[in-house]
Amino acid sequence: MKFCVLLYAAVLFAADPPKKTFPFPxxxxxxxxxxxxxxxxxxxxxxxxxxxxxQTGSRNEVEPGKTGFAHLFEHLMFRGTEQYSPQKYxxxxxxxxxxxxxxxxxxxxxxxxxxSKEDLPxxxxxxxxxxxxxxxxxxxxKTETGAVLGEYNxxxxxxxxKLDEVLHDTAFDRHPYKHTTMGFLKDVQDMPNQYDYSLRxxxxxxxxxxxxxxxxxxxxxxRVRALADQSWGSWKRGSYRPDIxxxxxxxxxxxxxxxxxxxxxxxxxxxxxxxxxxxxQKDWAALDVLATLAFSRTSDLYQKLVVNEQKVDTLDGExxxxxxxxxxxxxxxxxxxDDMQYVRDQILNTVKRFQNEVVxxxxxxxxxxxxxxxxxxxxxxxxxxxxxxxxxxxxxxTPDTIDRLFEIYAQLTPEDIRAAAGKYLVESGRTIVTLTxxxxxxxx
Amino acid sequence: MRLLAxxxxxxxxFAQMRSIxxxxxxxxxxxxxxxxxxxxxxxDKPGLAHLTAAMLAGGGTRDLSYKQIVDAMFPMAxxxxxxxxxxxxxFTGATHVDNLDAYYKLFRAMLLEPGWRExxxxxxxxxxxxxxxxxxxxxxxxxxxxxxxxxxxxxxxxYGHYSTGAVSALEKMSLDDLKQFYKQHYTQSNLIVGLxxxxxxxxxxxxxxxxxxxxxQDSTPTLEVKPRAMDRTHALIVEKNTRSVAYSMGFPxxxxxxxxxxxxxxxxxxxxGPHRMSGGRLFQRIREIRGINYGDYAYIEYxxxxxxxxxxxxxxxxxxxxxxxxxxxxxxxxxxxxxxxxAYELDKLVKDGIPVDDFDRTKEFLGKYVNLLTxxxxxxxxxAIDSLVYGIPDYNSYVKNxxxxxxxxxxxxxxxxxxxxxxxxxxxxxxxxxxxKMQITGASxxxxxxxxxxxxxxxxxxKIVGAWDLGLRPEDVEIVPAAKVFE
Numbered sequence: 001m002k003f004c005v006l007l008y009a010a011v012l013f014a015a016d017p018p019k020k021t022f023p024f025p026x027x028x029x030x031x032x033x034x035x036x037x038x039x040x041x042x043x044x045x046x047x048x049x050x051x052x053x054x055q056t057g058s059r060n061e062v063e064p065g066k067t068g069f070a071h072l073f074e075h076l077m078f079r080g081t082e083q084y085s086p087q088k089y090x091x092x093x094x095x096x097x098x099x100x101x102x103x104x105x106x107x108x109x110x111x112x113x114x115x116s117k118e119d120l121p122x123x124x125x126x127x128x129x130x131x132x133x134x135x136x137x138x139x140x141x142k143t144e145t146g147a148v149l150g151e152y153n154x155x156x157x158x159x160x161x162k163l164d165e166v167l168h169d170t171a172f173d174r175h176p177y178k179h180t181t182m183g184f185l186k187d188v189q190d191m192p193n194q195y196d197y198s199l200r201x202x203x204x205x206x207x208x209x210x211x212x213x214x215x216x217x218x219x220x221x222x223r224v225r226a227l228a229d230q231s232w233g234s235w236k237r238g239s240y241r242p243d244i245x246x247x248x249x250x251x252x253x254x255x256x257x258x259x260x261x262x263x264x265x266x267x268x269x270x271x272x273x274x275x276x277x278x279x280x281q282k283d284w285a286a287l288d289v290l291a292t293l294a295f296s297r298t299s300d301l302y303q304k305l306v307v308n309e310q311k312v313d314t315l316d317g318e319x320x321x322x323x324x325x326x327x328x329x330x331x332x333x334x335x336x337x338d339d340m341q342y343v344r345d346q347i348l349n350t351v352k353r354f355q356n357e358v359v360x361x362x363x364x365x366x367x368x369x370x371x372x373x374x375x376x377x378x379x380x381x382x383x384x385x386x387x388x389x390x391x392x393x394x395x396x397x398t399p400d401t402i403d404r405l406f407e408i409y410a411q412l413t414p415e416d417i418r419a420a421a422g423k424y425l426v427e428s429g430r431t432i433v434t435l436t437x438x439x440x441x442x443x444x
Numbered sequence: 445m446r447l448l449a450x451x452x453x454x455x456x457x458f459a460q461m462r463s464i465x466x467x468x469x470x471x472x473x474x475x476x477x478x479x480x481x482x483x484x485x486x487x488d489k490p491g492l493a494h495l496t497a498a499m500l501a502g503g504g505t506r507d508l509s510y511k512q513i514v515d516a517m518f519p520m521a522x523x524x525x526x527x528x529x530x531x532x533x534x535f536t537g538a539t540h541v542d543n544l545d546a547y548y549k550l551f552r553a554m555l556l557e558p559g560w561r562e563x564x565x566x567x568x569x570x571x572x573x574x575x576x577x578x579x580x581x582x583x584x585x586x587x588x589x590x591x592x593x594x595x596x597x598x599x600x601x602x603y604g605h606y607s608t609g610a611v612s613a614l615e616k617m618s619l620d621d622l623k624q625f626y627k628q629h630y631t632q633s634n635l636i637v638g639l640x641x642x643x644x645x646x647x648x649x650x651x652x653x654x655x656x657x658x659x660x661q662d663s664t665p666t667l668e669v670k671p672r673a674m675d676r677t678h679a680l681i682v683e684k685n686t687r688s689v690a691y692s693m694g695f696p697x698x699x700x701x702x703x704x705x706x707x708x709x710x711x712x713x714x715x716x717g718p719h720r721m722s723g724g725r726l727f728q729r730i731r732e733i734r735g736i737n738y739g740d741y742a743y744i745e746y747x748x749x750x751x752x753x754x755x756x757x758x759x760x761x762x763x764x765x766x767x768x769x770x771x772x773x774x775x776x777x778x779x780x781x782x783x784x785x786x787a788y789e790l791d792k793l794v795k796d797g798i799p800v801d802d803f804d805r806t807k808e809f810l811g812k813y814v815n816l817l818t819x820x821x822x823x824x825x826x827x828a829i830d831s832l833v834y835g836i837p838d839y840n841s842y843v844k845n846x847x848x849x850x851x852x853x854x855x856x857x858x859x860x861x862x863x864x865x866x867x868x869x870x871x872x873x874x875x876x877x878x879x880x881k882m883q884i885t886g887a888s889x890x891x892x893x894x895x896x897x898x899x900x901x902x903x904x905x906x907k908i909v910g911a912w913d914l915g916l917r918p919e920d921v922e923i924v925p926a927a928k929v930f931e
Contacts, residue, residue, distance in 0.1 A: 047819065078722060086732065090723040094805050097812020101720065101754065114819070116812055142896030146735025153688040153773045154738050154751070158583040192895045261685055263927070264582045265574060298518040303511050310567050313574055333578075335570065366519040373540050374521035377472050381819040437582070 021375060021406040024385060026399055027221040033237050034209035036397050037228050038389060039221035042382045048217035049114040049383040051390035052127060055212075055397070056205040057107045058181045059323060060242050065190065067176075068148070068183020069201050071104040072191060075144045076198065077111065078102075079136035081129050092126055095119075099383075104181050107323045108394035114383045117218045121227055128231035131206055138195045145191040152188050159260045159267065160331075163435045167269050167329070170256040171431040175247035177326055207238030212393045217382035247273075247325065254431040264437035265313070266334045270347050273429035274328035277321045277395050279404035284319065286412055286420035287328050289367050291317035293359055293417070294350050295330055298366075301350045305332070311339045323395055327431075328424060337436055344432065354421040358414035368409055375406070461632040461655060464828045465648055466640035466821065473544050475551060476638035476825045477535045478759055480833065481629035483607035484530040484667055489621060491609015493629075494528040495572055496622045501526035501535060502571075503564035505553040510564055513550055522547050524554055527759060528607050529746070531667065532833075534759040536822060541642050552654050558626065565619050573614050576930045580608075581684070585873040586751055586772065588682060589692040592929055593871040594746075596680055597696055597766055601669050611931050631662045636832065638825040669764040671696040677915040679870040679884065683877040684926035689779035693786070693870040694768035697744065697862045701761075701834040707846035708858035709744045709767075714813070715798050715806040716789075717742030717769065720754055723809075725802075726769065729789055733902060734894070736782050738772040755817060758826025761833045767863060779874065780883035780890035784912040791865040791912075797856030807847055814843045866915055877923040885916045 026040040057070045080086040093100050098115035113123055136144075155161045165180050172178035182188065213232070215224050250273055275283040295301060295317025305312040314333040320326040330351075334343050379385050392401045464476075486492035501524045504510040517523055520543040527534045535555060539547035580588050591606045598604045635658065637651055674695060699705045717724040719741050722732065726740035745765050747756050769790065774782045798806065818824040818840060827839040836842045874880050883890060889910035898906075 044819075047815065090728075091805055094723050094809040097809050097814075097816070099721075099754065099813070099816050114816055116815070139896040139898070143733070143735035143894070146895060147731050147738055149775070150688075150731070150735075150737035150739075150772060153775065154586065154690075156687045157585045157773075160583070262582060263577075265578050296518075297514050307511060307567065308563070310563070310570065313571055333574075335574075369519040370521045373519070373543075377521060377538060377540060380470060380472055380821055383819060 020403055021372060022399055022402045023376060023379065024216075028398055028400075029225060031208065031228065031233060033233065033235050034207075035228070035232055035235060036212035037225060038212060038214045038393065038399060039219060039224045040214070040216040040385055040389065040399070041219060041221070042216055042385050044382050045218050046116055047114060047382050048117045048120055048215065048219055049386040050112060050123065050127070051214040051386045052111045052131070053212045053214065053390050053393045054109045054205060055107065055210045055394065056109055057105045058179060058183070059106050059176050059244060060205060061176050061179070061183070062242055062244060065187055066194070066197060067179040067187045068181075068191065069198065070109055071181050071183065072145065072148055072198065073201060073206075074102045074104045074109050074111075075148055076136055076141065076202075077130060077134060079134065079140050079144060081133040081135050083129050083133065084126055089126065089130070092122060096123060098123065105394065106177060106181060106320075106326070110390055110394070112383075112386070112390075120219070120224075124227050125231040128235070131211070131232075132235050134202060134206070141195045141198060142192045148191060149188055152182050152185065155182065159258075159264050159435055159437070162258055162260065163267050163269055163331075163433060166256055166258050167271055167327070167431060167433045170254050170433060171250070171271055171273070171327060172247055174245040175324060176244065177247070177322070177324065204238065204240040204242075207240075208232070208235045209237055212397050214386050214389050214393060216386035216389070244324065250429045253427050256431070256433045258433065258435040260435055260437040262438055264435075266337045266340055266437070267331065267435040268334060268340060268344055268347075269329060269331045269433045270344070271327040271329040271431045272425045273325060274319050274424050276323060276325045279396065279401045279408065282408055282412060282416050283420055283423070284321075285405060285408045286416045287319040287424060289364070289371075289409065289412060290354060290417050290421055291319055291328065292367050292370070293363060294354055301346060305343065305346060311335055312343055321391075321395065340434060340436075351421065351425045354418065355425065356418075358418050361414060364412065364414055364417065368412070371409055372406065461635045461637065461652060462832065463637040463639070463648060463652070464825060464832060465638075466825055466828070467643070468641060468821070470641045470821060471541045472538050472821070473541055473639070473641035473643045474538045474821045474825060475536060476759070476822065476829060477555065478636040478638065478829050479533045479630055479634045480531060480636065481634050481662065481664075482528050482530050482533050483605065483609075484602035484669070485629055485664060486625065487602050487604070489617060490605035490613040491572060492617060492621055492625050493533060494608050495568060495614065495617060496625045497526035497528045497533045497535070498568045498572065499560070499564060499622055500554055500558050502568055504559035504561050506557040506559050507553065508550075508559070509561075513554065516550055517547065520547055524551055527757065529760045530603050530607060530762055532759050532761055534826075538822065544643060552651075556654065556657060560619055560623060562619065565622070569614055569617065572608055573611050575608055576611050581926050581929060584751070585684070585686055585690040586692075586770070587749065588926065588929065589690045589871045589873045590748070590750075590768070590770065592680060592682055593692040593694060593768065593869060594766070596678075596869050596871065597694070598669070598671055598764075601671055602667055603669055603762075603764065606930050609930075627659065628664065629662050631659045632656065633661050636829050638829050640821040640825045667763065671764060674867040674869065677866060677868045677870065677920060679872065679881075679916055679921045681877040681880055681921060681923045682871065682873045682926050682929055683875065683923055684873065685875050686873065688773035688775055689872055689874040689880065690773045691771035691783060691786070691870065691872050692768060693868050694766045695864070695868060697765055697767045699744065699862055700763065700765050701830070701842075702836045705858040705862060707843060708850060708855040709862060710843065711806055711810055711847060711850060711855050712793070712798065712859050712863075713742050713744050714810045715802055716793055719743070719747065719750060719756070725793070726786065726789055730771070730782065730785060734892070734898075736778050736892075737774045740772065740786070741770045743768045743770070755823065758823055758830055761830045776874070776876070778892055779872070779880060781892040781906075781910060783870065783872070783884055784890055784914060785909045787865055787868070787914055788909045788912045790863070794859060794863050794865060797859055798852060800852065803852040803855065807850065810847050811844050814840050870914075873926070881918065881921045881923065884914055885918045885921060
């Protein structure tokens, strides 16, 4: 034990962290049409990574029967324009030796490409073309919905996906966070009939005021801006503003269960309504730190349930980083169904303890150090730099939010953690969902 | 007979501790410590190599409990991760140079002074067994299919079992088995130390001195991996209650890094089915044009966890590799057709080779794309270690130089030489196995229904595809319940 204490001290004093957490210089500009451009010079030679972030995700799917459309669009965006057919688009990427893909979340859809710097002008122009002039036929549209159903199918063999789906459906009444990014299966199956709606969706959201381009790597910001003006400058600003329903205050604990048709280990998710992501208040950061203190590998509960008693084989806690209030969630995979009640009680007792007791200052300091090291250590190449910035851009459209968030972490006190637990981890905002497999040992 | 890499691998028994260093300015110091041993060295106790590595990376040391290690690494945001494959066991970690000394002390103790505690052992054994029962069989039809394919192709060879092992073998394993494995195989002759970042000038010497306590030699005889010859196409249907049908199929190839035809087959892979990219031929024909599933790819090297990764993990070097096609889950009504479509496309590739335009473009692609594989220090280090083992220059220049010289004729010749459409091993993970068996062995053509109109040339092609003979008789199809796989 002595060894550990010494080590903690060594880490605390050896580190003389710089004021700015984000270590690279960047520029942030807005084109007259509202498009945001962030250019980051990293010191890695030759490569460039572009992330185009559209602030549209499953959160924007406000109409009934139309869940999963943000994600469907991630697919449709590869269906070509008059200037670049899908084949031609692929050919350009291939000749550039580029790695390219896209992903969708609750709040955003992002498109990324990593390649050699000499191909920047062509790739930036080609991307501008598809964001402005995407064109697909009803037949192409229907074909792509088949690929989306295929994606649903490949996810569907995982019970954790199902647990997540039911948890959100149970915890939310009105806000689109009620459904997952994939959407409800019935909506995915109905997608082939929704060609006209898809055109409307594109017209609403694929607009400069929703979009930020992050360029990281061996680049010069003036040149990137000139290229952006050339190919993205004519993109027309839109006018649609979604009326995203506000989730009413939850007034009592909720529970649900999933019976998984195959043998699997039981799962339990305990979630609370948490705050929206913020880089100006302490609430979100305090719950983020609390999740680490209470439920990560170094927590007392992990030590008890996973290492000593060995009743649980995975335990995690996290607060989702979302534009609107989302969930603080603890999830455990339990080895025997008989222990489900015990594990549930242990998690609830831990929550109670954090509401009543303040955490030791040295533990809080260790988490702060960890957050900072973890953040800076991952930035070891241009693609992860762009990717990391894109994650923050999805919320706030600026890398400035990174340093602001880390300033908040630095200011957190043990009392802030306790206060956040007291305010948010309350029974009336709680949802518990369990999943048990066919023939799981004992219990029922 | 490919001598070069064979020699490299065989000569290990006489080599001394080796190292690869990439000194640089990065404040992050990256460790990759590889032992050239793995699951192929535990044929009688499947999972022993995996569990031994897991005990080092996820258990306590002689002086510190696992909890103390986790607590100590926590503020540094560091950890040690183990990866066990057939012939390589890799320990990776990274730390900020601020914390290098403290981190290294832990890293060193974990690898050199394992604590062998009973409670760690029990926890990690459960973890391995759950990885098989739940993580693989329960939750991941695609990886289950891929690993079942490897096990089927290498039955009776040292690669004949999955590196995580088998549930019943794990249950029987004792701590003494692990200690014995460690003593025999964690030797200086098997060790390659990889180090990158702004570490002090004398740091490598310190590591070498510390790791000098390991025994010198691994006395295990040189590994021989000779997959049995296949007489015809076989299919294995792993049956479970699941929504859709996942396929993997392939056969062993006598080509690995360093062999004359490796660059040509790598180019073939980049054309036919580059991992998670939409430009590949299989992806275009199956997903893009027909909308059948989420993706379709081809491989000439082992690539586990592909559903979670965009880039291959390094340090999975093997003396024997397979050619493989991965068809992502398909809705059951389209399953038989899709299997025929994959076989049809493979046949086309073998007969017609790569078209001229595609060849030029793929060549250009590969020459540049190879740079992206080593974009992180950890990957660069990993590829450098693999290159040392395979006996080739650094991977990027090896591929770039070789690909620049390739002609279309050379590539198409290599395709004809190494690929084939008969003597395939097919693995499907599916519900209603008997029904699928009937569909893929029967003489009646497989149909496909689309949700939209398709061009005439595609419909005409579908007629040929639907009637494509997979060469499967009912007696060539084996059905196994998922619960029995890796049990």
